[in-house]
Amino acid sequence: MSKKKRGNLRLLTGPDKAVLTAMAGIPALLTTALIWVPALGSIVLSFSKWNGIGGFDQIQWIGGKNYYNVTHGYPPFTPAWHHNLIWFAVFVLIPAPLGLYLATQLDKRIAGSRLYQNIFFLPVVLSLALVGFMVELIYAPEQGLINNLTGHTKPGNLVDWIGDPHLNLFAVLTLAVWRQTGYVMILWLAGLKAVDPALREAAALDGASEWQTFRRVVQPALRPVTIVVTVITVVETLRAFDIVYVVNRGKNGLELLSTLITDNIVGEAIRVGFGSALASILLVVSLLVIVPYLVVTFRKED
Amino acid sequence: MRILRVRPARLSLHAFLILTSLVWLVPVVWALYTALRPYADTAKHGYVSVGGSYGVKNFTDAWSQADMMHFFVNTIVITIPALLITLAFASMAAFVIARFRWRYNVALLVLFTAGNLLPQQAIITPLFRIYTNVKLPNWLSDSGELYDSTLGLILIHVAFQTGFCVFVMSNYMKTIPIEISEAAVVDGASVFRQYWQLTLPLCRPVLAALATLEFTWIYNDFYWATALISTGDKRPITAALANLQGEFFTNNNLVAAGSLLVAVPTLIVFFALQRHFIAGLTLGSSKG
Numbered sequence: 001m002s003k004k005k006r007g008n009l010r011l012l013t014g015p016d017k018a019v020l021t022a023m024a025g026i027p028a029l030l031t032t033a034l035i036w037v038p039a040l041g042s043i044v045l046s047f048s049k050w051n052g053i054g055g056f057d058q059i060q061w062i063g064g065k066n067y068y069n070v071t072h073g074y075p076p077f078t079p080a081w082h083h084n085l086i087w088f089a090v091f092v093l094i095p096a097p098l099g100l101y102l103a104t105q106l107d108k109r110i111a112g113s114r115l116y117q118n119i120f121f122l123p124v125v126l127s128l129a130l131v132g133f134m135v136e137l138i139y140a141p142e143q144g145l146i147n148n149l150t151g152h153t154k155p156g157n158l159v160d161w162i163g164d165p166h167l168n169l170f171a172v173l174t175l176a177v178w179r180q181t182g183y184v185m186i187l188w189l190a191g192l193k194a195v196d197p198a199l200r201e202a203a204a205l206d207g208a209s210e211w212q213t214f215r216r217v218v219q220p221a222l223r224p225v226t227i228v229v230t231v232i233t234v235v236e237t238l239r240a241f242d243i244v245y246v247v248n249r250g251k252n253g254l255e256l257l258s259t260l261i262t263d264n265i266v267g268e269a270i271r272v273g274f275g276s277a278l279a280s281i282l283l284v285v286s287l288l289v290i291v292p293y294l295v296v297t298f299r300k301e302d
Numbered sequence: 303m304r305i306l307r308v309r310p311a312r313l314s315l316h317a318f319l320i321l322t323s324l325v326w327l328v329p330v331v332w333a334l335y336t337a338l339r340p341y342a343d344t345a346k347h348g349y350v351s352v353g354g355s356y357g358v359k360n361f362t363d364a365w366s367q368a369d370m371m372h373f374f375v376n377t378i379v380i381t382i383p384a385l386l387i388t389l390a391f392a393s394m395a396a397f398v399i400a401r402f403r404w405r406y407n408v409a410l411l412v413l414f415t416a417g418n419l420l421p422q423q424a425i426i427t428p429l430f431r432i433y434t435n436v437k438l439p440n441w442l443s444d445s446g447e448l449y450d451s452t453l454g455l456i457l458i459h460v461a462f463q464t465g466f467c468v469f470v471m472s473n474y475m476k477t478i479p480i481e482i483s484e485a486a487v488v489d490g491a492s493v494f495r496q497y498w499q500l501t502l503p504l505c506r507p508v509l510a511a512l513a514t515l516e517f518t519w520i521y522n523d524f525y526w527a528t529a530l531i532s533t534g535d536k537r538p539i540t541a542a543l544a545n546l547q548g549e550f551f552t553n554n555n556l557v558a559a560g561s562l563l564v565a566v567p568t569l570i571v572f573f574a575l576q577r578h579f580i581a582g583l584t585l586g587s588s589k590g
Contacts, residue, residue, distance in 0.1 A: 016493040023497070024398040027391035027464050028413060034429065034461035035417040041428025052427060102322070105315055112319075118576065119323045122330065125568040127522040127540050130561035134329045136554065137336060137349070145332055148350035178329070190583035235419045242524065261423040266529075272427055279424040286424075290416045295408060 039283060045276035052265065052272035066277035077278075080255040083169055087176070087256070088237040094177050096229055099184035104214065106185075107192040117189070121182040131175055132246025135162065139171050165253025172243050172254060180236060184229055191225030192218070227293060234289045238282055257282050337361065337559035344555060364546060364560035372535075373542035374567075380452055380538055381520045384459035388516055389509060391460060392467030397497045399468065400475035401483060411472065418465025422525050429458070433530060450532045458530060459520050467512050470583065474508040475501060511582025514575045518568050539564050 012020070046067070049060040070077055102120055106113045123131070138145045139161035142153050152159045161171040195218055203213040241258040244250045250259025257278060264275030336349060343354030364370065395414060399407050433449035443451030478501065486496050502509075527541045534542075546553075546560045572579075 012493065019493045020398050020402065023394035023493075024410060027395045027468070028410060030391070030457065030461045031414060031417045031464060034432070034458055035420065035425060035465075036413070038425035038428035038432065039420060041431070042424055045427060102319075105319065110312065110315065110319075112316075114576075116319050116323055118573075119326050121572070122326065122569075125518045125522075125572050126330070126565050127561065127568070128524055130333065130565055131329075133554075133557055133561050134333055137332055137558065138329060140349075143344075143349040145328075145350060148348070175329070178326070186580070186583065190580050193580055231419070239421045241421075241423065258421055258423045261421075265423075265427050276427060279421075279427075282421050283424045286420055287416060290419050291412055294412045294415055 042276045042279045042283065045273055046280040048273040048276075050272040052270045062273070066274050067281075069274065070277050070281070074274075076255045076260055079253075080257050080260050083254070083256050084237060084240070086169065087173065087240055088234065090173050090177060091180055091233045091237055095180040095184050096233060099181050099229075100188045102181070102185045103188035103192055104218075106189060117185075120185055123179040124182045124186075126179075128242040128246060131179065132243055135172065135175060135243065135247050138175075162247060163252070168247070168253045172247055176240065176243055180233075183236075184232070187225055187229055187232070188222070191222045191228075195221040224297075227297065231289060231293050235286065238286050333558045333562060336555055337562055339555055341553045341555045349554075360555050360559035361563060364556050364563060367556070368542055368545045368560055370539065370542070370560070370563060373537070373539040376452075376536060376542075377521060377538040377540075377567075380455050380459070381517065384456045384463070384520050385513065385516055387456070387460045388463045388467055388520075389512060392464045392471055392512070393502060393505065393509070394497065395464070395468045396471035396475055397501055400472040401480075401496070401501070411469070414465040414468040416465070418462060418469070422462075426529055430529070445533070449530060450536065452536060454530055455526060455538075458526050459523065462526075463516055463520065467516065470512060471505065471508055474505060474582070478504050507578045507582035509582070510575045510578030511580075514572055514579055517571050521568055 045059075047061060047063060049062050049066075050058060102116075106117050136144075139147075141147060141158050141160050141163070144161070146161065147153050147159055150159075151157075159167070162168050199217050199221070200213055203217050208216065239258065240256055241250075241262075244254045244256055244259060245262070248254055250256055250263070261275050261278045261282065264271045264278065336344065337360050338356045338358070339354060340357070340359065344351070347353055392414075395410065399410055430449070433454055434447055436448040438447060438451065438453070440446065443453055445451050448454040448457070482500055482504075483496050486500055491500070521538075522540060523538070524540045527538050531537050531541070543557070543560055543564060546557050
């Protein structure tokens with residue numbers, strides 16, 4: 001429908017065209033220079049060996065060797081992408097549906113809706129410094145809240161939530177879920193506000209149950225937001241870094257792709273080429289999710 | 303007063319929501335509780351205990367020890383310009399994408415949106431190189447380059463955040479009836495007037511929503527601030543919290559107080575703008 005209606009460039013005057021080009025061009029130029037050029041640079045560097053300190057003349061080109069080394073000779077790589085997968089699974093299984101459930105309930109004009117909404121959204125506005133610090137207050141073995149409440153503070157039965165590599169990922173994920181749920185809930189809520197209330201009333205008049213109304217009326221209308229939530233879930237999974245880094249720099253059970261990159265490009269032994277290979281893997285996985293989504297979303301409209 | 307009809311379903315819903323809210327508040331309340339107690343008391347009785355004295359001394363100590371005033375000013379100098387430029391750039395780009403049909407629409411959207419979704423770590427090495435190689439006059443950056451300058455930090459925030467805002471705003475603008483612009487075109491309004499006087503005023507809800515989210519994100523940034531600013535004195539408040547952590551000993555109560563103080567501005571902005579928040583985020587609405 002928008003095909004005919006949206007402004008056609010050919011009808012514009014010269015100055016108008018110049019203004020339009022500047023309006024889109026200046027932001028596009030900045031994003032290209034500071035995001036896409038470096039992104040391309042990472043891919044190029046992933047075929048090199050470089051300590052990152054010396055000049056560009058010290059770069060040695062070594063082909064795909066970094067990629068071979070990442071997958072064959074780098075022990076943290078396997079746990080890292082496993083952890084990213086677990087992170088994704090948890091984000092799909094808990095914040096996404098829980099956020100949707102909370103949003104559906106809060107959309108019902110119940111008393112105190114605004115207050116509940118603020119409480120659930122609260123973690124989203126808190127800084128990572130605070131959240132990382134909460135990990136300490138809650139999970140510390142002897143002084144932490146959980147062990148004290150459950151009586152696990154004696155040397156024999158201490159539960160080391162952060163030190164134990166089998167537990168720490170889930171301990172950290174709990175707080176990550178705590179933040180993510182509020183974020184996703186707001187997106188769902190925004191989507192629900194856009195569902196035509198007349199449709200719902202009609203369904204209710206026809207005697208549809210709450211669940212039937214949700215499945216038949218609300219869910220189809222939520223499809224655009226569902227896609228947004230899916231993409232954000234994937235992206236937040238791949239970007240996961242802050243909490244883990246504050247807790248223990250992503251070691252000992254908390255390895256993630258993002259922390260491995262940081263280790264290699266700012267760590268003790270700087271291996272720019274190797275780190276860039278890891279970065280390029282992350283980049284490609286992200287783009288594989290993002291680009292098809294965007295193309296499908298916008299082709300449909302045009 | 304209206305008499306509320308209380309159904310059992312509603313009651314159990316409230317019970318569920320109250321319970322979940324309480325669980326949600328535990329970490330924050332716990333940090334607040336810890337911050338209100340002197341270190342000596344928690345050292346003696348343990349953190350999970352009641353007793354001793356309570357007061358705001360940790361907050362005042364954190365404020366002066368971390369020189370918070372100074373770093374809050376740093377944060378304001380970074381966050382406010384970054385936020386304004388981001389919203390200006392994004393609304394302009396979104397206006398072009400949403401209002402005009404040209405060949406590069408999808409490409410532009412991918413450029414902006416995907417740019418925002420890329421992991422920061424994936425671009426940091428080349429970005430660092432660019433930043434150390436761009437020379438600036440002294441009045442723009444006292445380090446003489448983009449690296450270690452407030453301007454550099456503002457620019458990366460703008461470049462990174464514009465993407466998300468373009469995405470949300472172009473969706474929002476598509477829900478504004480095109481007839482409004484058409485009438486203006488007939489009246490001979492220039493493109494810029496269509497943007498500035500006709501489209502932007504209608505975008506107030508989405509601008510408020512994005513301002514809230516972006517303020518939070520830029521304000522809470524830690525990654526760019528530590529990667530692109532090397533002088534501790536120039537860093538924003540989030541990075542400055544490290545000043546409260548001793549080399550051998552960390553007073554958790556003090557850090558808790560400091561981190562809560564840091565959270566105050568984001569909470570104020572959220573509460574101030576929340577009325578517009580949901581309405582503004584509405585993505586591709588059908589009821590308007």
